[in-house]
Amino acid sequence: MDELIKYALKKADEAEVYECSGNALLARNSLSKIETLKREEEWGAGVRVVVGGRAGYSYYNNPAQARNAIDAAVKSARLSHNEGYSLPRKAGYERRDVFDKRVCGIDEEGIVEMLLDTMTGVRRFASPSQGEVGVEVVTVRITNSNGVHHEEQQTRMTAYAAAKRKDVIAQHWEASRKLVENVADIGTRAGETAMNGVGAGKLSHTGKIVIDPEVLGVLIEETVIPAINGENARRGKSPWAQDIGKRVATEKLSILDDPTIPWSVGTTAADDEGVPTQKKVLVENGVLKQFLHNSKSANLAGASNTGNGFRQGFTEAPSISSTNTVISATEREDVFEGRGAYIKELMGYHNINGVTGDFALDVVHGFMFKDGEAIKPFRGSLLVGNVFSIIKDCALHEKDEHRGDFIGPAIAFNGRVVSK
Amino acid sequence: MLDELRAALSVKGAEFIEARAASVWTNDVLIRDNEVERVKSGNSTAYGVRVLVKGSWGFAAGNDMNRMRDIAEAAVKLAKAGGRDALKTELAEAEAKQDRIKTKVRKHPLDVALEDKVKALKELAGYGRISKKILTVDAQYIDAYGVNAYVNSEGAAIQQEPVNAFLLFSAYSKGEELFRANDRVAGHYGVEVLEGKEGFVENVSKNALLLLKSKLPPKGEMPVVIDPKMAGVFAHEAIGHACEADSVINQRSILEKKIGMQVGSEHVTIIDDATIPKFFGSYHYDAEGVPAQKKILVEKGVLKQFLHNRETAKRLGTRSTGNARSQSPTEFPLVRMSNTFFDKGDRSIEELLEGMGRGVFVSGMKGGVTEPNTGYFQFAAEYGHLIENGEKTAPLRDITLVGNIVKTLKNVEALGKEWSGGHPGFCGKAGQSVPVSDGGPHIRIGKVLVGG
Numbered sequence: 122m123d124e125l126i127k128y129a130l131k132k133a134d135e136a137e138v139y140e141c142s143g144n145a146l147l148a149r150n151s152l153s154k155i156e157t158l159k160r161e162e163e164w165g166a167g168v169r170v171v172v173g174g175r176a177g178y179s180y181y182n183n184p185a186q187a188r189n190a191i192d193a194a195v196k197s198a199r200l201s202h203n204e205g206y207s208l209p210r211k212a213g214y215e216r217r218d219v220f221d222k223r224v225c226g227i228d229e230e231g232i233v234e235m236l237l238d239t240m241t242g243v244r245r246f247a248s249p250s251q252g253e254v255g256v257e258v259v260t261v262r263i264t265n266s267n268g269v270h271h272e273e274q275q276t277r278m279t280a281y282a283a284a285k286r287k288d289v290i291a292q293h294w295e296a297s298r299k300l301v302e303n304v305a306d307i308g309t310r311a312g313e314t315a316m317n318g319v320g321a322g323k324l325s326h327t328g329k330i331v332i333d334p335e336v337l338g339v340l341i342e343e344t345v346i347p348a349i350n351g352e353n354a355r356r357g358k359s360p361w362a363q364d365i366g367k368r369v370a371t372e373k374l375s376i377l378d379d380p381t382i383p384w385s386v387g388t389t390a391a392d393d394e395g396v397p398t399q400k401k402v403l404v405e406n407g408v409l410k411q412f413l414h415n416s417k418s419a420n421l422a423g424a425s426n427t428g429n430g431f432r433q434g435f436t437e438a439p440s441i442s443s444t445n446t447v448i449s450a451t452e453r454e455d456v457f458e459g460r461g462a463y464i465k466e467l468m469g470y471h472n473i474n475g476v477t478g479d480f481a482l483d484v485v486h487g488f489m490f491k492d493g494e495a496i497k498p499f500r501g502s503l504l505v506g507n508v509f510s511i512i513k514d515c516a517l518h519e520k521d522e523h524r525g526d527f528i529g530p531a532i533a534f535n536g537r538v539v540s541k
Numbered sequence: 542m543l544d545e546l547r548a549a550l551s552v553k554g555a556e557f558i559e560a561r562a563a564s565v566w567t568n569d570v571l572i573r574d575n576e577v578e579r580v581k582s583g584n585s586t587a588y589g590v591r592v593l594v595k596g597s598w599g600f601a602a603g604n605d606m607n608r609m610r611d612i613a614e615a616a617v618k619l620a621k622a623g624g625r626d627a628l629k630t631e632l633a634e635a636e637a638k639q640d641r642i643k644t645k646v647r648k649h650p651l652d653v654a655l656e657d658k659v660k661a662l663k664e665l666a667g668y669g670r671i672s673k674k675i676l677t678v679d680a681q682y683i684d685a686y687g688v689n690a691y692v693n694s695e696g697a698a699i700q701q702e703p704v705n706a707f708l709l710f711s712a713y714s715k716g717e718e719l720f721r722a723n724d725r726v727a728g729h730y731g732v733e734v735l736e737g738k739e740g741f742v743e744n745v746s747k748n749a750l751l752l753l754k755s756k757l758p759p760k761g762e763m764p765v766v767i768d769p770k771m772a773g774v775f776a777h778e779a780i781g782h783a784c785e786a787d788s789v790i791n792q793r794s795i796l797e798k799k800i801g802m803q804v805g806s807e808h809v810t811i812i813d814d815a816t817i818p819k820f821f822g823s824y825h826y827d828a829e830g831v832p833a834q835k836k837i838l839v840e841k842g843v844l845k846q847f848l849h850n851r852e853t854a855k856r857l858g859t860r861s862t863g864n865a866r867s868q869s870p871t872e873f874p875l876v877r878m879s880n881t882f883f884d885k886g887d888r889s890i891e892e893l894l895e896g897m898g899r900g901v902f903v904s905g906m907k908g909g910v911t912e913p914n915t916g917y918f919q920f921a922a923e924y925g926h927l928i929e930n931g932e933k934t935a936p937l938r939d940i941t942l943v944g945n946i947v948k949t950l951k952n953v954e955a956l957g958k959e960w961s962g963g964h965p966g967f968c969g970k971a972g973q974s975v976p977v978s979d980g981g982p983h984i985r986i987g988k989v990l991v992g993g
Binding site: 149151152154155156157158159160161162163164165176177178179180181182183186189190193194196197198200201202229230232233237250251285288290356357358360436438468469471472474476477479481483501503 | 567573576577578579580581582583584585586587597598599600601602603604605608612615616618619620621622623624626627628655656659676677713715718719720721787791792793871873907908909910912914915917919921939941943971992
């Protein structure tokens with residue numbers, strides 16, 4: 122790789138090579154049969170060069186194309202706007218819990234067995250509709266001409282089960298950088314939700330609403346994460362663009378971007394630009410403190426780089442992404458006290474207006490509850506609200522859940538569910 | 542490429558073997574405001590081998606062509622691992638085609654210098670800055686070309702050289718709130734996709750300005766007129782997905798056991814046609830080497846057929862309709878749509894609006910979801926207008942249409958005589974997205990629940 126950087130420096134001021142190699146194994150069922158068994162190996166590289174403050178990009182996955190990719194990146198840089206850009210500098214890295222050798226050890230027979238286990242779990246309460254177990258090992262290597270050199274080997278496992286009982290389909294999933302040991306439980310939880318959803322009617326309700334941590338995670342991802350994106354803020358596309366130091370949420374609530382959480386899927390020691398990642402408080406006790414940046418947006422905004430430059434694969438240029446999102450609370454309560462409507466699953470999340478925060482989403486699984494007990498299921502209703510308003514006035518549950526790259530509690534607020 | 546793929550066919554122990562590969566070159570230019578934000582060019586190659594061993598599928602993929610034989614062996618090993626718990630598959634018969642096809646475009650991306658593409662896009666973006674209220678504009682041009690190939694153990698050998706180009710344009714307007722309007726053109730074009738698009742770009746910015754004056758829609762059940770873009774979404778999301786035979790077989794389609802039955806009003810004819818020249822969802826051969834076809838899914842309200850690959854065709858006792866598609870050769874082919882649309886009717890827009898009283902005119906498409914197993918749908922429009930006494934009046938935003946597809950198709954009252962199609966998009970299913978298009982005329986629906 123050093124040789125390629127040397128070649129690039131004959132034509133460019135700075136150069137970076139991002140290499141990603143991976144090996145993945147996946148098993149998927151449809152109804153009660155295994156439908157797909159797949160193995161994939163991949164290697165690819167993304168190239169970035171800087172010529173006179175201008176960045177240029179290319180990619181390749183055939184090593185014979187390496188020098189052509191450098192030439193293409195140089196040509197791209199010459200056609201681009203001069204942003205006074207410079208690649209990240211040499212840095213030191215902390216070691217993070219991202220590699221579990223047990224995940225590498227799973228072979229064809231092992232993954233089949235785990236998929237069958239999820240189906241066994243489903244059958245306790247329902248029948249299997251669909252399911253998937255996947256494992257992957259990825260090595261990411263970033264080298265640049267400013268002395269950055271970082272390599273990290275990461276593992277990841279996902280398990281998903283969808284269960285069907287009568288006309289109700291429910292799902293449950295987990296994703297982690299370490300082995301997910303309780304795959305049968307994932308099936309069981311999907312089956313249980315499907316069973317409990319049978320006989321659900323429509324509901325109109327104004328008053329206490331509790332949303333599941335997974336629902337909260339997606340609502341935050343669709344609205345708050347774009348709002349704290351430094352590039353969106355700089356371009357005036359974030360509703361919080363002018364709100365640093367202002368209250369944007371209830372003082373009970375803080376929002377963190379935390380790439381240090383052991384085994385969480387968003388955990389990594391460095392971003393895809395080779396910048397060390399760090400835990401950051403974005404909203405502290407309701408007050409907006411900072412935005413997320415990569416090297417490009419930090420340079421343009423005159424802000425410090427928060428280590429959030431990630432690529433969606435080797436063919437893509439780095440953009441700004443969150444790592445693990447954490448909702449933390451200074452004051453918690455049992456949100457299931459009293460009477461209310463609990464929202465377990467919604468669908469159609471892309472119908473959320475990411476700029477205004479407005480949404481009207483279909484409830485797939487909901488339950489009316491009284492003092493912690495589910496009274497009756499409902500669906501076929503819309504949850505109507507605004508994410509930015511909800512986080513200004515909500516109560517946070519005693520317990521957190523960790524789902525994929527999100528950690529947070531169920532939250533309660535005054536809202537409405539309308540029957541369709 | 543065909544010869545490299547044939548190495549996979551020599552693997553032992555499988556009753557059926559197929560291998561696919563693609564090598565794609567792309568150029569990607571992004572203009573933001575007045576500046577060239579990013580230019581990116583590159584190449585990637587990938588392939589996949591799929592085998593049947595005693596009726597079980599095994600699939601393996603890679604990008605090092607020298608490992609073709611190893612990847613084929615990995616596929617056989619996977620197929621064996623499924624054992625007695627695997628679905629047993631047989632394939633419907635298909636002719637083993639041998640063909641070479643080269644897409645012809647007016648300006649091949651290789652014949653135009655990258656700097657000329659950048660210059661043309663930058664000039665085009667300028668036409669979007671029609672007002673000080675347009676905060677910012679984004680324009681993106683992507684071209685993709687290369688070669689793909691398919692071989693199987695039955696003797697099929699097909700090599701194609703596709704060319705695609707995309708133009709995407711977004712405008713943000715700012716008043717008290719921030720609004721975004723966007724549109725795109727994509728299909729089997731070369732650099733000519735950038736020509737004559739000044740009006741297209743201006744129109745997106747006009748829509749962004751229209752949203753500044755817009756109000757929230759009235760809520761409740763009412764008559765609506767949907768434009769060709771929203772009509773296309775209905776055809777694709779609501780009928781198309783429910784016609785995918787894998788969903789039917791897996792008990793996830795409301796249209797299961799409904800062939801020959803009335804699923805819409807007599808005005809409704811819906812077609813999936815993969816053969817329309819230039820359209821984004823078109824192809825010559827599908828991912829199993831079966832020729833692309835035109836299929837009438839619903840004719841005068843009656844469900845006629847489903848979409849098939851060779852596997853689903855065998856299960857339901859019919860022939861493949863050439864709808865096996867995958868995002869890339871590294872993904873398992875699934876039953877997918879191509880260009881899906883409503884056939885046109887015979888009314889003018891004035892005739893559609895006549896006598897409507899109060900309703901909503903729905904334009905553009907922002908997103909949609911359907912539950913193929915219940916027929917439930919929820920579609921969000923980009924913008925719209927109130928209809929009062931048969932006339933379009935105040936502009937509206939955040940319009941959502943909600944309902945059950947079969948009930949809604951039965952409420953289709955009339956269709957416009959002007960048809961617009963080839964609206965490009967990427968359709969997602971099981972984590973894979975493939976290029977598709979949709980279309981139709983303006984359509985009047987007697988009763989739909991409007992939310993927002």
